[in-house]
Amino acid sequence: MDKHLYNLPDLESENGEWDERAHSRQGFLRLCFWSVTGLSLTAVGGGSVRFLLGHSLTAPAGEWIEVGALNELPPGQMHRVTYLLRTTDLWRKGELRGVLYAYSEDGSSYTVLSGTCTHLGCNVRWDDAQQQFACPCHLGLFSRQGEVLSGPPPKALNRLETRIENGKLLAFV
Amino acid sequence: MEVEHNKIDRISIPHRSRGIGSWVGAVWGWLDARTGLALPLRKFFTYPVPLYVHKNVLYSLGGVSLISLALQLFSGILMTFYYDPGISSAYDSVDYITYTLPAGWLVRGVHVYNASALVILLFLHLLRTYFMGAYKKPREITWMAGVLMLLVVLGFAFTGALLPWDQSGYWATKVGMEIAGSTPLAGTWIKRILQGGSILGQATLTRFYVLHVLLLPLGILSLVILHIHQLRYHGIAPAITEKGKRDSKKFVPFFPHWMTLDAMIGTALLILLIFVSWNWRAPLEFPADPTSADFIPRPQWYFLSLYQMLKYFPGPLEPVAAILLPGALIGGLLALPFIDRSEERRPWRRPLATALAIAVISAIVVLTVLATL
Structure with a gap:
């Protein structure tokens, strides 16, 4: 020392x-x-x-939600669906509103896309005339299948897992 | 002389070793050249502590109180990350902290039990200072700052009890408010100002929250700084025993000699708090229910003697027990250095002061025991 x-x-x-x-x-x-x-x-x-x-690093478990009855979701057109998700924010029980889009060519298999733009999280809109999704924030454009057509979004719209049960379409969010 | 000293510090520290130490030294040297903090810090940590102090563990009560206070501030800051000061959510947030949140039992447990530890430590620190007559000239301000700190801590206890918005906190506060309301003349005003209105509700919770997390911490930190500054300015009170006087010309440095003992006791306190928190979850009663008639309100243990005294002064005499006697005790403590002006500090040569203190302590102990029966 x-x-x-x-x-x-x-x-x-x-x-x-x-x-x-x-x-x-x-x-x-x-x-x-x-x-x-x-x-x-x-x-x-x-x-x-x-x-x-705390629990900040725990990923949310996810939940199956009902998109709608199949007869309310006819094929060949884009359906905009709003849903409520039960959430627990620390101790607070609450509900979170979300938007998703459902589309089917044949009425037997459905594509369900999240309505949240992959760029900075704005809600996209379906443009029926152009047959594409447009994000109002930075003009990102997505195809009917959710692929990026132009603009800043780095990846396709999130495609949700689906299943059909008792004549109803369910999606996992 | 000081400039010379400072220069030596700057030059010598960076070269004391090689490797990582020299890098730390270089950074420190750079900082010191700009801030000039090395010398004051060195003076603070090498402060000469008389040997009679170093040999007596009772002199650690102040330092351990400071460690306990630091733990309170730290665990309290942590809880504000989750606590929600609303009457419809406060209870659920505290329940979540206590039973669901990882390490929540630990942080709230330490906060709740350490509150009691802090009251005990401060009380013992006050007793040591009282019996050794260390409050006398020129240390009046050190003493008064200390008494005020004890009062601020009791203020912390009173405001903190309400925050979980459970039955025990709600009803203890309700009783406290009624006592404040019984003050002659200004009672109703005082009660309404404390409550933020005519009922005990959201306005009260917000007020108590702001007091508990903002104003009282600022107050106690200011008092701590004043207290330590005064302590260093006047030095520790001289030894009162012959043996102590023999040891008062020899010194050891504040660091590491004194700080090590404090740090050891502080660590033991932390271990004890963790043990208690693990074995007995910090209490949380049912949510506050202003309509319930079956909850018997009881104050925290350190207010029990006051609570017991209320029983002996019924009806119109209540303010005597609730306000006059505690007020006289606090006023007497604050004014003590001005009432007792003799230079004699040895407790056995001050029979009146010593007997008075023993009588008051005995009364507090007896009343507290009676209240728990």
Whole structure:
């Protein structure tokens, strides 16, 4: 150990002097100090990080929602469907509104697309005349199948998993 | 002289070792050349602590109180990330913190139980200072800042109890408000100002929340700074025993000699708090129900003596127990250095002061015990 590290400033001699143990115990006490302080800070830090992370890294479980009865979703046209999703925001039970689009060529298999633009999250609109999705925010355009036609979106609209049950179309959001 | 000293610091520290240490030294040297903080920090940490202080663990009560306060501030800040101060959501948010959130039991448990620890530590610190006569000239301001800090901590306890918006907090606050309302002349006004209206509701919760997380913390931090500044400015009160006097010309540095003991006791406190929080979840009663008639309100244990005293002063005499006697005690503590002006500090040579304190402590203990029966 470098002796210089433990140099103490001079005291005014009329006040007294450094005790012998002021020098001799420094190394040991420093070790003790940093050990217990390190232990405490590790406990406090670890607990705090866990507390602050909370459930923020847990991905939402997802849910099957009802898009509609098949007879209400005739083939050959685009259907805009709004849905309510039950959510838990920390302890708060709530509902989240979302938009999706359903399309079928033949009435037996459906393509269900999320209505959220993959660029910056605005809601896209179906343009029936042009037969394409248009995002009003930055003019991203998507095909009926959700593929990017032009504009800034980096990838196709999110295609949702679907299934048909008791004459109803379900999608997993 | 100081400039010379400073220069040595700047030059010597960066060269004390090689490797990572020299990098730390270089960064520190750069910072010091611009901020000039090395010398004041060095003076703070190498402050000469008399040997009679270093040898007596009772002198750690202040430092451990500060560690306990730091834990309170830290765990409190953490809880504000999740707590929701609304009367229809506060309870659910605290329930979520306590039972669902990872490490929530730990953070709220430490906050709840450490509140009691802080009250005990401050009370013991006050007793040590009282019995050793360390409040006397020129340390009046150190003493008064300390008494005010104890009051602020009790303010924290009172406002914090309401925040979960459960039965116990709601009814304890209700009783507290009625006591404030019983103040002669201005009672109704005081009660309404505290409540933010004529009922105990959202306005009250918002007020208590702002007091608890903003104003009281600012107040106590200011008092801590004043208290420590005064302590360093006047130095620790001289030794009162012959043995202590013999040790008062020898010194050890504040760091690591004093800080290590405080850090060890602080760590032991933290371990104890974690243990207690793990074994006994911080209490949360049913949600506040202003219509319920079966909940018997009880204050926190440190207010129990006041609560018990109320029983002996029924009806129109109530303000005597609720306001006059506690007010006299607090006023007496604040004014103590000006009432007791003698230079004698040894407790066995101050029989009146010592006997008075023992009588008051005994009364508080007896009343508290009676209240729990």
